[in-house]
Amino acid sequence: MRLRKTISTISFLFAILIGNLQAQNVTFENRTAFMPQFKKSDPKKISWGYLTVPETWGANDGKTIKIAVTVLKKNATAKDSNAVVFIQGGPGASGIDNIWLWLNHPLRENNDIVLFDVRGTGYSQPRLDQGLGKKFLEILAKNQSEEEDEKQKTNAAMSCKQELINRGINLDAYNSQAVAKDLHALKTALKYKNWNVYGVSYGTYMAQVYANNFAGDVKSLLLDSPVYDISTYYVENTSNYMTSLQKVFKICKSDKTYDKQYPNLEKIYYEVIADLEKNPLTVTVDKTLIPSGTFTYNAEDFKVAVQQALYNKKLVEVIPLLIYQFHERRGESLGNLVSAFSSLLSMDYGVYYCVSCNETLPNNDFLKYQQNASQFKGLNGGISFYKSDFKVCDAWNSNRTVAAKKDNTLSNLATATYPVLVFSGEFDPITPLDNGKKVAQRFGKANYIEARTYGHVPSFTKIGYKVVESFIDNPKQKLDLNRFKEADNVKLVTGITINKGVAKTGKSIGEQDPIFLFPLATALVVMLAFIFAYLIKLIKKRYTTVQDKIVRIGITITSITGLVLFGCLLMAITKVSEQNYFILAFGLPQTFNYIFLLVLVFLGCLILTLLYYILTIKKTDARSVIFSVIFSNILLATYLLYWGIL
Template sequence: MNFCVKKIAVVVVFFFSFFTINGQNIILEDTTSFFRNWARINKDSITWKFLSVPENWNDPNSKMIKVAISVIENLSNKTNADAVVFIQGGPGASGIINIGSWVNHPLREKNDIILFDIRGTGFSKPRLCPDLGEKFLRILAKNQSKEEDEKQKVIASLSCKQDLLNRDIDIKSYHSLSVSRDLNTLKKQLGYDSWHVYGASYGTYMAQVYANTYPNDIKTLSLDSSISNISTYYTKNTDNYVHSLSKIFKKCKDDIECNKQYPNLEKAYYKTIADLKKHPITVSVDKELIESGKFTYNSEDFKIAIQQALYNRKLVEVIPLLIYQFQNRNEDALGNLVAAFASLLEMDYGVYYCVSCNEVLPNNEIYEYQKNASKFRGLDGGVSFYESDFKVCDKWNLNRQDLIMYHDLSRLSNLSFPVLIFSGEYDPITPVFNGFEVAEKFKKAYPIIGFNYGHVPGFTEIGKNVVENFINDPSQTPDSKAFKKEGELNFIGDVVINSGVSKFGNSLSQFNLFFLSPLIVALGIMLVFIFTFITKLLRKRYSTNSDKIIRTLIVLTSITGIIALVYLVLALLKVVSENYFVLAFGLPENLDYVFTLLLIFVILLVTTLLYFIIRIKMINHRSIVFSLLFSNILLVTYLFYWGII
């Protein structure tokens, strides 16, 4: 009798769930490109979609939200190709925004690539608090205490929460289990029986929750910079940071050239923290970033700047230079770094706090965080940018009646599919030992250390090849020493500091035709008249010495100016190909001849201009000469505007 009752109950629950889900009108619909002005992407075989899902999967009356989807079709034109779905991190970063890095990914040769923006982020609807990051940047820019920073951060975050409540957003429904249900539904709607799952950073935790909840959805699992234990994700934050940074200190000390140029790097780092606490550095920045046009670096900003530098190999190579630029209080060079802060804060912090306050911070103890941070006295309490999240979530969850989410991942040990795990050697947030701890959760896991790299080493060329081989042939053991074949870190030294180089590079990369058109016209005039004047000089068309001298001077000036500009562009391209972060400071010393050429150009121009003024009455066709002279002056004006000279 009891057995029959149980069977009936199971059937009732099943049918209730079935009709509830179908009653919520789940729809996968095509839409137009999310990048309407990106011609190259729109010519590719990519479809754009919205998946309508319940905001609250457990509420049959929940309103529907839209998850943005991009399906990048495989290059082999296979109709039954496997699919790789990518889960972005943050939590709160867009998975679709970096589609450019996926269209040429080697995985695409045989697999469809599925990108999506986690509910509330990127192109998904509704967005939660996309402007909260900008508010944080303005807070960081102020010259105020750590306590005041934290207070204002809490106020801004709670304002975001209130806005969400006013918009009838169910903030308790944004977490890893909801994302797992979104993914399970998306897989069915796209017609895949199962697929390969690739998670990066916080997306690795969401991927683990997904794998634990829907194990039959997954063929292989790739975890890039993985979270091993959500209950220590914050509490060990300081330890992880210092552990990674200590590797840099040791490597620089053991490197003869690095140690010579940046002696006692570790001491310089901690001394800079102490100095900035007493005497912050205020720098000028673009008003499009900060309305006031000013950004003040205090000790907390310095710590987070170095911590973020550990994420990227190219930035790791400039860490010694960066520490010394702070120590030397080089305001011009440090002003260029503010854009990096802005990019750090571009994700949707509304989603970040919904997820973090639902399932992360409540499972971490601030006492444990502070205890861990206290081990490092010179660090002065850890990194407040992360510590303040405890205070945000305390207020965010105030008077909350339900239990905070804890995802049981115990089923992972029973799963049979293979798991690839990347860990960056210098990763300050998900360090190498995280990867080995995660590997222990699975039956068949392959931890790979990204030697010489920081966060998400799977997105390097080496990592892409490793993950391609793994997904296309999961039966083969991945090459655990793949990153060993890469060259060692090359710490950047001997840089000629020039903040204008970065501004010039930005102008070229953005290429505003309206802004640059006067310069382009001026260069065209210079080229035409260089040819004209040289031809006439060779044919001895000028009868007076004044005409000969002024035209000879102006030809030399114009040629030097054009050559200097060309070499400047070539120098930028060379640095970009090697380590584009160097441009934030200037040019390597072996390229300093560019500045010498520019100086010669300015001297020649001043000489030519003075001669023109002195002998103006004796020069024929003065208007033509002046037009060429003015073109050179315009070139100098641009160089002054950029700050190169």
Template structure:
């Protein structure tokens, strides 16, 4: 009884302390009004109100978006798993599709939140900054000019935030940790399971150090081991992971035969693009100018980002060769994927990075590390430029920025699961063991054949579910050895239209596709009706027979080609959808042959119709089916398939 009283007093004390800091939580409407599948689920949407500056009693109040996916077992007092997203600046709430069917939901509530300043949280800091960076990268200009313009845009963002009264120094891991502590208390959890991903692993470590009693278990997916080397070792981390691709391709006879001298071609492409960038056409919704120019820096960051995802790792040899061969059509299709890299909230990215990351990394050490790789020509400017941004960002700052003291982590008794991906280019495999050794009960699980955040794979989800629900049981640290090995993509029939068809069909626009659906319906009806009439010998003249046979044959071949194309797209997308940016595997070459035959038959049929038009009966009906075929071939030309 005494223990219960002490516990109640402790909770009340914490709650009173939280209330004293002007915090509250309130329900709100769904953040996803158009997602019908989520409306059918048991999900709560809330806003957590906290001080912008926890140490200033007069601080502004900000709102943090929270999404709670209730457990599937309908347990009233279920444990909770809180997810800390990375970036810093990516949205945790928008990651809901990775969690709403996660096996952890069977017994646990899943708490997603957008760290202060991101996503649905209010205020949102400079949400358009990433788009401006994309416009800069799209230009054909030097690395120095890119850095100059990027810095200018970042400083414009900073000044805009200051003009709005935003306390930019209050956006850091310490503040996020206090936000989490307040959220846990106001939601009524005594403690919870914490799951951090990427930069969120660093925030999770800071949170654990500050509030160790909040932590039931800790899962760190692709962890940061030392904040002071997060940037300085960037080049080595990248090249170490990329070298694994080169080595594996060399030992794979199919890959080596199709992509000989892969490593040499990679460095040669960097040198070529320095002298002769590649300008490609892109959708103006992505780049207002309608053009994107790939230079050597864009190439380097594109390959670095490909190492994040297993399916992209499998296309790296193909991707390197497409850059080397200057395939503008295929590279144009990649820009949309490239733009997603800049989809997070860069206002928060620089607030956090300039508050706690870059000041604890030395540009001289970065340059020393990058100088080891002569062919890379100075590391990766996309990351190196952050040093210049933060130098200017912190120009008038008075305080000295020191790393958070994480020495207390060694006394944490909570079990800790650490995921590390074999090909991860930003938080490499070596980080896993370093982080696990910080804790009394740290367990490293290697994501074999995987890149960044391997915990979000099917195998990773099962490992995380077992660990969190059974923290004291033996963990299968070799679970990922059952993961399928890297299967490099080769033998692709290049066709720029494949990607366009895939995008049109994945995001169905009924207004755009309705004429095609009507045309296909007319063709089906014509085939069925006139095959029967021909069998019954309803036509007396050869002209009527021939035009109908030609029209039926053309329609059948056209429909067969289109259906085969859609089925091929579906199959390839299920295996590796990144292949569609380039074309289809060569075993689907017959589809392009069928569509070419369709085009030839249509030409012959139209020519015969024009020549014999005066003696053909029911010309309007025949013309309607011919027009339907013309419409189909028009779509194929528009997509770029033909």
């Protein structure tokens, strides 16, 4: 009797569960590629689709949203359904836009790669972005006080919030708990029994919530640059940053070459902050980034620029140069940094604030943040870029019950039976080494790897790829946890000749815009053809007048110099970009100074040849041909002037 009653109860609960799932109306539909570059891609290799889920899980209001999904099919022909689902960070960054990192990733050989845009971001619908990133960049560009920056940032965020409410968006529905349910539904819709969960940055917190709630979905768990405790995510922001930066100061001080090039680096760093507080530095920037065409660096902009540089090993290597450029107020090179700010602010900030104000900021104590920041007197209150989020979320959460602290326990992770791999970067300023160690300890058994010399998300490096591939393809094997000891040491950049045009040249050529580059290519071909044709005639002495001979010799010398100059410039940009492409934002190593000398020689030859041609034009044969070659040289000079090399 008791057994029959138990079975009856289980059947009743199961029926309720099935009914609720059906009421939630979860479906998956295939569609064409989200990105135009993949419109003709083979659906057997890359598939695209939307997962339709409730906007608010558990509610029966009929409101649904669409999660954008891209699946890169594995290259191997094995029939098993092994897959890796990638959870991007931010919160608010697109996972699908990272497709370029995954197309040839070694994991794709034996695993489907599942990319998705967290609800509200990227190609998901609705998208909660209201252009906040661009507005924030324009706010940062202004010459105004920290208080005014915070006020305008808060007003912009509140305007975004009101627009979302007007669109009928439920702000409470965008958080890690909802994303975990989305992932569970996605796994079922794609018919995977379980999969390897790969989270980076804030995506590691979402991955931990998912693994905590749906342990059966997880075949293995990989967390790179993990968030340990969201209640300290902001509180310890300043000390995390300065701990990483002090490692750079130490490297510089301990090496005679570095210390000679950048003496008293730590002292200079604080002097720059003090100077910019009194005398902000205005630089010229591309109007496509800032409509005004100018960006004013104040102390807060400088601090966040250095903090962001710690994310990437190659940027770490230019930090001393960056600090000294600010110290010397070299605006001609610092204008190139604004594009980095633009990248920083490229997230969907509607989602960023929904998630941050739902689950992160309410759990962080502003007084503790201030206490943490007060340890570093010269910083004068930490980094406003992050501190301002407290004010934004105070306003965002006004009259909302969600502002109350949530239960963020991840207690189920301690009993996890699936393999776990945790990465932490040595220079990471936002999720430092200590975070990784604590996250690894959270699990019963976990592999912890300290990525020596790297910053944020070190698994996306050559060494990281190898470790990740070994772990995912055979998670039960013993990993080499010291693999990053083979990484090259940090080599601080020294001996740079500053030239703002180098970065613009590299960008223009790298974009390979045929309309922009066609005139230049034509000019170079004309110059090359002239050299071959007229050198032969000069050797055979086929010119009737001295003037005719001199002008052709002048054009030949000018054209040869121009071609050599352009070739050397391309070679230098290519070589430096292979070494550390961030150097190009400032100029070129001094070993390439001969290029700038060639520029002067080229200009000198061009001016003299043009003047001589004008003075002797009546005595010159084939004047139109000669002029076309001179014009080609002038066109090359125009490009160099436009780029800023001259």
